[in-house]
Amino acid sequence: MVTVNESLPALRWGIIGTGLISSWFTSDITAPRKSPKANHIIQAIGSSSLEKGKSFVSQHLPTLSPSPTVYPNYQAVYDDPNVDIIYIGTPHALHKQQCLDAIAAGKHVLCEKAFTLNASEARDVLAAAAAKNVFVMEAMWTRFHPLVATLHKVLHEEKAIGDVHRVYCDFGLDIDLASLPSTSRLRDPAMGAGSLLDIGIYALTWGLLTLDPGSAEDKPDIVAAQTLRDGFDIASSFIITYPSTGRQGILTSTMQSRTPETFLRIEGTAGYILVEGPAASLPRSFSVCPKIKLGSPPEEGRKYEFEVEGKGFYFEADAAAESISQGRKENEIMPLAETVRVMEILDEIRRQGGATFPQEEAV
Missing domain, CATH: 3.40.50.720 (NAD(P)-binding Rossmann-like Domain)
Structure with missing residues (x-):
């Protein structure tokens, strides 16, 4: 019951x-x-x-x-x-x-x-x-993970690593695509197949969260490349750059190799942060480290660990329940303007990389 x-x-x-x-x-x-x-x-x-x-x-x-x-x-x-x-x-x-x-x-x-x-x-x-x-x-769901709120505070309020200037993030899975039927959602372009919409969106999200914590109206410049197979991307690489600050995000996704547990590195003027977890969608900890000095081994940083019950999908469900109970039509953590902005960036990556969906070609 x-x-x-x-x-x-x-x-x-x-x-x-x-x-x-x-x-x-x-x-x-x-x-x-x-x-x-x-x-x-x-x-x-x-x-x-x-x-x-x-x-x-x-x-x-x-x-x-x-x-x-x-x-x-x-x-x-x-x-x-x-x-x-x-x-x-x-x-x-x-x-x-x-x-x-x-x-x-x-x-x-x-x-x-x-x-x-x-x-x-x-x-x-x-x-x-x-x-x-x-x-x-x-x-x-990753945006609602408690780690994200703490990381935001450490990065942008406490400025624990100074001014952020560069971010690396990868989400890679080792998928035996040849063993899947052509109708699989991972192989069929008509179903939105490819690494970008499935997992590359997480790499992009981490880039946006760490490089521009504020406005959903701020659209970075994009340079992108994709490796295509049978009409869908098996790998996507893209750089997002903010001309006003020079900040860069080097962001990647692939279906050919699994990313190690350290999937995100955030570099600042006073140090760097490493974010770890089973996948870029499922963070578990991050470490704040001082700058690496020439000739010296990297120093251990201060580690923040987050244990959740289950997988953590209930965070987004709770947020929806709270917003609806208050009569709101969107949630401030995942606002509608941000959803559109992310889709616009993904569209531009595909425009440069060459991946299309049959539904778009028919329009």
Whole structure:
């Protein structure tokens, strides 16, 4: 039985998609926590078949009581009067229409990253949300991790390494693409395949968070290159540069090699910071280190470690619940303007690198 704290905001979730990311999200937000910030109820599951939906519940939510209603389609989830918000955990190419369908039914939306295939699609979704007066947020879960808030303070308020001037970030996975069917979301351009939208968006996010902590209106210059295979990028490299300060971010993603646990280095005038974790999406610690002196070994830095319960998807779910309970239509940590800005930068990287999606070519 789900334990409900009446003093906390509550959301009844409809889950669209029964893949890996949805399993992580639903398991995380329903697991017991020491200090919950919201009540999360999985009200409904939408899948391509009843059998697949029921299998998802039995495998990932076996002890959840009451058990969610399982629908053999998505529209029934949008139409369920007991659902407050839709979580969309499907491939990128499906996000726009599913967001629009959920919004048309008057539901709030938390949609996985990348929010859509491109900035134009994102603007269409946000216009529909504004017309319906519903809450929408991109599920970039890393932005809500407690490490990010502490890192921001250390970097930009305490200025622990002085003025930041350069950032390196890589997100690499070793994926046996040849073993996957051509219909896999990781191989099919029509599904938004490629390293950039799947994992490169994290490298870009770290660059933006560490180099320009302020305005979503500040657009850096971009130089990009991509390695393409069968119409999608297996590797993307891009430099973002801020002409007013000279700050640079060297940011990369690849599906050919796994990044070591130290995935991010932030360089400043008085030292550097190393950020570590199983992946760039899942930070666990960072160390503030003094500048390296010629002829001397690097000194150990002050380490900040962060232990979370589960994987940490509940941070973004809690943020959505708080915003909605306060009547807001967006969240200040992942504002709508920032979602569009990120999509615009990703569009420019693909324009320079050459990766396109069939939906764009048809326009």
